[in-house]
Amino acid sequence: MSALVQADSERLLAALRTVLAQKGIATAPEILDRITITDAASPALGARMVARAWLDADYRELLLSDGTRAAEMLGIVMRGAPPLGVMACTPDTHTLVVCTLCSCYPRAVLGYPPYWYKSAAYRARAVREPRGLLAEFGTVLPEGTRIRVVDSTADYRWMVLPLRPAGTDDFSEDQLAGLVRAGDMIGVTQVRV
């Protein structure tokens, strides 16, 4: 094991790619294809889904019942990605997503996770003292708001459908999407105008 840990990472990667190809597990073009899809994903994809759901009640219903299909409807590549579940914030329940076991994250629609998402502190505090955690992100919920913590423990990946902020009645879909950040779709922040 120590030889593997100390190996030059470029050489290790080349060796792994060679073995994957030799064993017929993944060809070089397939790996390139996957890297391209992963690199192209960003919170802008999830933000488009959120904006559409705020404007279209049918789309909102689909988003909450089958996140994968809702993403594909907007042209987002979900092939090979784990199933996507979406949980809505409501005026009386705020939703927060964490993966206490590792760092499961809906990369297909949000891209790479923020650095803190993988930290032991975030993972522990999200389930134990979510209000203290939210306060550090500047999120203070109205008195009486319940918190729903979604621990992403297995095969699903979870995204939050945040509340639409007041004062956005005349915003276009693009303008609405422009307001939504990664933290809003993890649930550590709320969408602000």
Next chain:
Amino acid sequence: MTLAPGTRVTVKLDFPETRGPCHIRTPHYLRGETGTVLRHLGDFANPEDLAFARPAATLPLYHVRFDLAAIWPEPRAGDELLAEIFGPWLEEAA
């Protein structure tokens, strides 16, 4: 057998980690806790076998809701936690 939504379930109070190498997707802090099945999320290959490249049976995966204030001292009444738990880890609560 598929657990119906609303079924009260207890997560097995078991720690296979103490018996040898394993890969468990059931968090420690939920073992022994009682919650309610929200819905059957689908059937997925058992990660406990997949992690060791063993043939993996397909198992039902459930979204289970727990009362967060019953698990930790800091949360408030009404706060809840949802987690994905595989069928073999759940027992119908008495």
